[in-house]
Amino acid sequence: MIGEIRKKRLIEAMLEAGLDGLVLYGNAWQNDYLRYAADFGILEGEGLAVVTRDGEVTLYLDDELEGERAAVECPEVKTVVAGDLIATVSGIIARLGNSRIAAGPKRHLPYGLAAQRGDLRFEDATALVDRLLMVKSADELNAVRSAARLADEGYAVFRNAAAVGKKDYELIAEIESFFRNEGVDDNFMIIGVGGPEVRGMAPPLGKILKSGDLVTTELTPCVNGYYVQICRTLVIGEPNEAQRKVFGIYNDALEAGLAVVKPGVTAADIARAENDIFRAHGLGEYVTSEYTRVRGHGLGLFPDTKPHILEDVSTVIEEGMSLIVHPNTYNPEIGYFVHGDSLIVRADGPEILTRTPRELFSVGARRAAA
Amino acid sequence: MRHGLIQWRENELSLADVKARQAHLQQAIVAAGLDGVLIYTNHVRSAGVTWVSGFTPYWSDGLVLVLREGLPIFLTALSKRVGEWVKSVAPTFEVAHSPFPGKLAGERLAKVDAKRLGVVELDRMPGGVVDEILSVLPVELSDATELFTAVRGQADRAELDLVRHTNNIAHEAFKAGDIDSRYAGDFTGPVERAVRLAGAEECYVAVAPDLSKDRRFIRTGGQELGRTFAVRLSIAYNGVWVRRIETFSAVSEIAARLSSVGAELDRASPALPADGSISAFYLPNGAKLIDWHLEAPHGTRPLKVVADARTPLAAPVPYGILTTAFTLDGETIVASRPVGIGNGSMREAAE
Structure with missing residues (x-):
């Protein structure tokens, strides 16, 4: 159903742009373009969707097991398993002659595909698809709302699992098990454990949780293809004064960012509102690329989609976008700290999706791993 | 993405194990008359770089450039902060950062006056990366999949x-x-x-x-x-x-x-x-x-x-x-x- 709605929007956009065909690439990392057209959550290998202006979508996969799964999970899409993916799809495109074909995402499009197209060249489909990915239909937004519930429940599982003596990857095991039980297809998740020496988050390194540690995480469950993120930080034991003070700054920054969100402002406006709080506390250095990547980003069929919330991004925020605002960055006193909530942009401002309380959670230092 | 435990475990895969693999590949590069081999990686297409370095990116992508001699170079758009993590889990290559890793590969190839570069799965290489390389150096590209498969086919x-x-x-x-x-x-x-x-x-x-x-x-x-x-x-x-x-x-x-x-x-x-x-x-x-x-x-x-x-x-x-x-x-x-x-x-x- 949601796949049909997306396909209709895609065809309309193609026709409006005067295109005869689209070629969209995807893999499990960068799956949004492919999933938008073919509604398949690819896991292994690579795929290409060929969309023609008459509304036909064919999914080409290079992995036999994935082809088998696609046939069951999305039977409405014609699936072809092609060991030589590039040659097969190039042959299909060649039959379309010199009609107007666009392809994307440009950066990831396989070299062989463009090389075999030769002088005819592909037009760049990146902007066309990016716009569809950013500004979502009502049904897509409902899917985003469903994922938000699981982000909150997932964080509760994470919080309950945290205990002195537990290893960081054991927390991930609890979360992933919970998510699989709940039908969550995928989850983008990184973690940080420790104090001022921690400058960012990464996959678990085997660290053992101890009293006084900050435990940071970004949880990003994917439900029916749509990702929603929550960022929170907890302390093992009672937070100290510095941790409480820093939490206040990040909470103010998050609220300042959220307060700006409405149609018509730019991504830069949101970032600036967050960063001004840090600058007011003499922490301006820590909102630069030396210490942080982005101050939030879009969410949808990719966990880190456009627009990136940065002071040099002029993308205009529109109704129907889904975003996370997160002033995550390093703090010299206590280490890397994260705090963020997902939202949908509505005409009257943000609809906050994640409902986990905005507090510095404390896990009893005496709560030991079983 | 990769969610699970990622760490360097010398007792399971040692630096010597990885260096032996790198040496086998470098011998094959020399024998084929190439100046180097380039291997792409992301967490889906990870196996080539994992074998030659022990590293798998949990997110994003990168390239490993293996020249005729010396340490392989991991070229990535990831930040220097993430680069520190990369080095901590794979002390087997040099890590070099650029928003345009293909361009950086071209610059490194120019330094050794490279003429011929083998690319594992050239057809599948992201087109943007190839364009970046060629914008710096008009190197002759060839598919090195067979060469790599032959070396990789040996179990250790x-x-x-x-x-x-x-x-x-x-x-x-x-x-x-x-x-x-x-x-x-x-x-x-x-x-x-x-x-x-x-x-x-x-x-x-x-x-x-x-x-x-x-x-x-x-x-x-x-x-x-x-x-x-x-x-x-x-x-x-x-x-x-x-x-x-x-x-x-x-x-x-x-x-x-x-x-x-x-x-x-x-x-x-x-x-x-x-x-x-x-x-x-x-x-x-x-x-x-x-x-x-x-x-x-x-x-x-x-x-x-x-x-x-x-x-x-x-x-x-x-x-x-x-x-x-x-x-x-x-x-x-x-x-x-x-x-x-x-x-x-x-x-x-x-x-």
Whole structure:
């Protein structure tokens, strides 16, 4: 159903742009373009969707097991398993002659595909698809709302699992098990454990949780293809004064960012509102690329989609976008700290999706791993 | 993405192990008259770079440039902060940062006055990367997939030990599943938990919920389980991928038979050669083969079907995962086990 709605929007956009065909690439990392057209959550290998202006979508996969799964999970899409993916799809495109074909995402499009197209060249489909990915239909937004519930429940599982003596990857095991039980297809998740020496988050390194540690995480469950993120930080034991003070700054920054969100402002406006709080506390250095990547980003069929919330991004925020605002960055006193909530942009401002309380959670230092 | 434990474990895959692999590849580069080989990586197409460096990106992508001599260079758009993490989990290459890693590759090639660059899976290389390289240096590009496959096809002791260890993780994790579960997710949730608690880097679970109706595997956890069902675990541990499929039943008589078949496959599989054949002695007595295929690491793919009943194996592989489907006493059974990992599996060339 949601796949049909997306396909209709895609065809309309193609026709409006005067295109005869689209070629969209995807893999499990960068799956949004492919999933938008073919509604398949690819896991292994690579795929290409060929969309023609008459509304036909064919999914080409290079992995036999994935082809088998696609046939069951999305039977409405014609699936072809092609060991030589590039040659097969190039042959299909060649039959379309010199009609107007666009392809994307440009950066990831396989070299062989463009090389075999030769002088005819592909037009760049990146902007066309990016716009569809950013500004979502009502049904897509409902899917985003469903994922938000699981982000909150997932964080509760994470919080309950945290205990002195537990290893960081054991927390991930609890979360992933919970998510699989709940039908969550995928989850983008990184973690940080420790104090001022921690400058960012990464996959678990085997660290053992101890009293006084900050435990940071970004949880990003994917439900029916749509990702929603929550960022929170907890302390093992009672937070100290510095941790409480820093939490206040990040909470103010998050609220300042959220307060700006409405149609018509730019991504830069949101970032600036967050960063001004840090600058007011003499922490301006820590909102630069030396210490942080982005101050939030879009969410949808990719966990880190456009627009990136940065002071040099002029993308205009529109109704129907889904975003996370997160002033995550390093703090010299206590280490890397994260705090963020997902939202949908509505005409009257943000609809906050994640409902986990905005507090510095404390896990009893005496709560030991079983 | 990769969610699980990622760390450098010298006792499992040592710096010396990785350097030996790099040396083999550099010998092949020189023999082919190339100035270097470029290998792409992201967490889907990770196998080439993982083999040559022990590193798998949990997110984003990168390139590894292996020149005729010296340390390989990991070229990435990831930040220097993430670069520190990369170095901590893979002390096997130099890490170089740029928003345009292809351009950086071109600059490094220009420094050694390179004329000929081999690219593993050139056709699949992101077009933007190739454009960046050529914008800096008009180097001649050729496909180095065969060259890489030939070097990669030689098993080494560290890799085979990791395959055995990963297979054991899967074997033990299946014990966490409750065969009386009503829904697939009820069975697979505890199994995945057990895999991750054992320190796996990644785990994908798929289920054929009712083998009496369909042998195809899906990822939906909400499917009701039939009288017999099969679960496929795809596990990454320290860069090595293993698949293991087991068939289960809540009917005790069938369950006992399945357990006995599973034990027999565990006994027979390791010593079976990963040569794209299936021994007549592999199947249980009375079983009737429906289908089979062999998977193995290939190029940048952690596991790929490299042989089946219709397609012979084209090039040697370091190890394989043999999947069989057969009927026995009226029940359909699907099984996957690693093959070519017995004590005699290592060829001399790998020493």
